Amino acid sequence: MTFKDLREYLAYLRERNNLITINDEVSVNLEIAEISRNATYLNAPTLLFTKIRDYPEWKMVTNLFNSVEAIYNILGTRDLEGIASNFFSSISSTPYTLQSKLKSMGTMIGLGKILPKNSRAQFQERKEFSIKSFPALRTWPKDAGTFFTFSLLVTQDPDANVHNVSVYRMQIVGDKEVIVHWQALKRGRITAQRYLERRIKEIPAAIVNGVDPVIAFVAASPVPPGIDKYLFAGILRNEGVRLFRLTNGLRVPATAESVIEGYVDMNDTRLEGPFGDHLGYYTPADYYPVFKAEKFYTREEPIFHATSVGKPPLEDAWIGKGVERIFLPFLKMIVPELVDMNLPIHGLFTGVGIFSINKVFPGQGKKAMLSLWGVGQLSLLKIMIIVDKDVNVHDFNHVIYALSTTVDPKRDVVIIDNITADSLDHTTERPLVGSRLGIDATRKTKEEVGHEWPEEVAPDDEISKKVEKYKHLFKQYKSP
Ligand SMILES: Cc1cc2nc3c(=O)[nH]c(=O)nc-3n(C[C@H](O)[C@H](O)[C@H](O)COP(=O)(O)O)c2cc1C
Numbered sequence: 001m002t003f004k005d006l007r008e009y010l011a012y013l014r015e016r017n018n019l020i021t022i023n024d025e026v027s028v029n030l031e032i033a034e035i036s037r038n039a040t041y042l043n044a045p046t047l048l049f050t051k052i053r054d055y056p057e058w059k060m061v062t063n064l065f066n067s068v069e070a071i072y073n074i075l076g077t078r079d080l081e082g083i084a085s086n087f088f089s090s091i092s093s094t095p096y097t098l099q100s101k102l103k104s105m106g107t108m109i110g111l112g113k114i115l116p117k118n119s120r121a122q123f124q125e126r127k128e129f130s131i132k133s134f135p136a137l138r139t140w141p142k143d144a145g146t147f148f149t150f151s152l153l154v155t156q157d158p159d160a161n162v163h164n165v166s167v168y169r170m171q172i173v174g175d176k177e178v179i180v181h182w183q184a185l186k187r188g189r190i191t192a193q194r195y196l197e198r199r200i201k202e203i204p205a206a207i208v209n210g211v212d213p214v215i216a217f218v219a220a221s222p223v224p225p226g227i228d229k230y231l232f233a234g235i236l237r238n239e240g241v242r243l244f245r246l247t248n249g250l251r252v253p254a255t256a257e258s259v260i261e262g263y264v265d266m267n268d269t270r271l272e273g274p275f276g277d278h279l280g281y282y283t284p285a286d287y288y289p290v291f292k293a294e295k296f297y298t299r300e301e302p303i304f305h306a307t308s309v310g311k312p313p314l315e316d317a318w319i320g321k322g323v324e325r326i327f328l329p330f331l332k333m334i335v336p337e338l339v340d341m342n343l344p345i346h347g348l349f350t351g352v353g354i355f356s357i358n359k360v361f362p363g364q365g366k367k368a369m370l371s372l373w374g375v376g377q378l379s380l381l382k383i384m385i386i387v388d389k390d391v392n393v394h395d396f397n398h399v400i401y402a403l404s405t406t407v408d409p410k411r412d413v414v415i416i417d418n419i420t421a422d423s424l425d426h427t428t429e430r431p432l433v434g435s436r437l438g439i440d441a442t443r444k445t446k447e448e449v450g451h452e453w454p455e456e457v458a459p460d461d462e463i464s465k466k467v468e469k470y471k472h473l474f475k476q477y478k479s480p
Contacts, residue, residue, distance in 0.1 A: 005255035114234035140276030210257025280311035365440030
């Protein structure tokens with residue numbers, strides 16, 4: 001199922017009794033954030049607030065990504081890995097035979113379907129608006145102010161027709177100004193560097209809010225730089241995103257609830273934060289550039305999309321799990337020995353990750369580790385555990401068994417010092433520079449360990465079959 005816009009998704013939820021409407025008057029100052037966090041912690045569905053104090057024109061939606069089930073509904077499938085696999089299998093082989101040529105033509109026609117399309121905008125310009133007309137949230141008591149927490153920053157590569165559409169929090173600091181918290185290695189920041197290299201310091205940008213949830217999901221996903229995020233959203237929706245061209249040349253979803261057109265001024269950096277972040281700590285204040293608004297647009301009776309992060313599991317955790325599954329096939333293309341991965345929710349996606357590999361040559365555990373640390377946002381992963389392919393990475397007991405039976409710390413633990421750190425990581429000595437811990441918990445070869453690896457116990461096949469019946473008996477038996 002493809003949703004045209006946020007409204008259509010909300011109607012879909014309402015039909016299934018999966019939307020809670022809150023008609024009490026609520027405040028953007030701490031109250032909406034606290035209600036929304038409680039909803040996520042208690043596995044409640046999406047919330048629609050209809051009466052926001054001081055913002056009579058707006059409704060607000062939170063808790064859109066409230067569970068893995070919600071992600072399945074939004075993406076229209078439970079087989080998230082299948083999305084990428086299907087895409088690859090349709091484009092990866094050379095069409096030699098007539099039959100495969102026909103199939104390839106079909107694929108190309110299919111590709112046309114997922115490409116972005118130009119469209120008329122559903123929103124109108126609002127001359128009377130300022131940034132302060134938007135119901136930005138204060139989410140934790142010691143936040144520095146109010147923030148856009150699920151708005152999408154749109155920028156475009158200076159040379160290529162490639163759009164970045166990314167969720168970064170933004171702090172309101174004036175009628176026309178917000179600070180953009182894009183971290184190092186994020187596409188917005190990388191693109192800014194490309195403008196700076198061309199001596200352009202005012203980067204055309206737009207802040208978009210309230211879009212079809214697949215686009216919002218893609219905006220929070222680490223799609224490799226160089227791949228247009230609208231195109232990627234088209235792949236996930238199986239239908240191209242309808243886009244409207246703003247006067248500054250950028251394209252934004254034509255059905256967005258609100259759009260702020262402007263530019264990021266790289267000459268003007270200001271202190272952003274503190275902000276209660278997804279690690280469950282306040283990120284200390286730091287300098288980031290300011291977005292300057294030039295035009296405002298909204299739909300009639302606009303809906304604002306927001307969230308609050310904090311200690312897991314909140315919405316970003318479920319998004320992270322969806323991202324993990326969708327991107328596994330992409331990662332396998334780059335790291336061919338990779339079999340499965342688990343970025344545990346409480347590992348915060350940059351803290352701890354477990355990866356299983358098909359090990360066939362000595363030293364491959366560490367080789368895989370270095371390959372994975374070289375890929376996109378995984379390069380920020382602090383602690384990486386590599387296990388053999390028969391270890392279930394989602395079963396912590398299994399992983400601990402592997403750690404305990406394969407690791408000699410002196411040989412199998414890698415520490416890399418003085419490496420880029422996540423800017424939210426408060427544990428490092430200095431900001432932005434930290435270290436990595438890798439543990440190779442694969443069974444070792446003779447070359448690695450200096451002697452034959454011992455044989456693991458396994459029952460005699462014949463006896464095992466013969467006594468199978470007792471297993472059924474034991475399973476039925478309940479001790480008093
Ligand atoms: C609710 C939420 C808030 C986020 N806030 C930030 C942020 O302030 N800064 C940041 O760099 N990434 C933030 N992220 C993570 C990015 O959205 C994610 O890394 C995404 O891949 C960035 O897009 P990009 O790959 O196009 O740069 C946030 C994600 C979510 C779900």
